[in-house]
Amino acid sequence: MSLKSENYGNNLPSRSIRNASFNGISGFIDNLEKHFFSQISVWTNTIIDDKAKLIIEIECNLSLIDMIIHSYKGTWGTFNQTKYSLSEELDQLEEYNGISFDVEEFTINLKDTSIIIDKLYDQSIADQLNGILNNLEKHFLQLTKGNVEVPYEIFVAVFEDEIMATKNSNVKNKGTQNYSSYWALYFESEKDAVIYDLKNARFIYEDLHMINQ
Numbered sequence: 001m002s003l004k005s006e007n008y009g010n011n012l013p014s015r016s017i018r019n020a021s022f023n024g025i026s027g028f029i030d031n032l033e034k035h036f037f038s039q040i041s042v043w044t045n046t047i048i049d050d051k052a053k054l055i056i057e058i059e060c061n062l063s064l065i066d067m068i069i070h071s072y073k074g075t076w077g078t079f080n081q082t083k084y085s086l087s088e089e090l091d092q093l094e095e096y097n098g099i100s101f102d103v104e105e106f107t108i109n110l111k112d113t114s115i116i117i118d119k120l121y122d123q124s125i126a127d128q129l130n131g132i133l134n135n136l137e138k139h140f141l142q143l144t145k146g147n148v149e150v151p152y153e154i155f156v157a158v159f160e161d162e163i164m165a166t167k168n169s170n171v172k173n174k175g176t177q178n179y180s181s182y183w184a185l186y187f188e189s190e191k192d193a194v195i196y197d198l199k200n201a202r203f204i205y206e207d208l209h210m211i212n213q
Helices: 005-010 025-036 064-073 086-097 124-138 160-165
Strands: 039-048 051-059 100-109 114-118 153-158 182-186 194-197 202-204
Touching: 025 039, 025 051, 025 086, 064 124, 086 100, 086 124, 100 124, 114 124
Parallel strands: 051 100, 114 153
Antiparallel strands: 039 051, 100 114, 153 182, 182 194, 194 202
C-alpha cells in the first residue's frame, strides 16, 4: 500500500467513538483551549481494564507559519511548558474518575494543514507533545520546501523499520518508536506521501507503508 492520504484514511481500523463524558472533562478542555487558543473536541474510543483512551482534536484559526511564530514567542502551545502539563491534566482526570487516561490520537487542524499524532506507547503523546511542536518549529523550512509549499497533512510518526524495509526485505522487527525520526507529508504537488527524515533534515521519495496503531 502506498502512502496516499486517501488510502491511509480508508485503511484505518473501524472504531466506535463518542463525546468524552467524565468528571472534570470540562476543566480539562478549558485548560487546553486556554493554552492553544483553539476550539477543542475530546472523544473517547474505548475503556478497557479501567483505562480510557482519548481522541483530542484542535481547531485553530492560524496558518502553520503563524502557529510557529506564536509558539516561538511562547504565546501558543505552551501547554507542556507550564505547571498545567498535559500529563498533569490527565492525572487530574484520573483522580476525579478513578481510572487511568491516555491520549490515543492528537490532531491539530490549522488553516492550511492538519498535524496528526498517533499514540506510540503509553503516555507517548503527553510525554513528547512539546518536543513535536519544537520539531515543527525547527524543521519548518524543510517541511514547507523552503516556505514554497505547505503540506496539507503531516503524520507523526512513521516507524524506522518501514524505512529500512525498503532497502532490506529481511527486516522484521519494529524499530525504535519515537516522534523524532520520520514523518509523512502530503503535498498537493505530490502523488504519494513524502517521508521526511528529521535526523538528516531531508526528504525520502519512496513507496512506504504506514504503521497504524
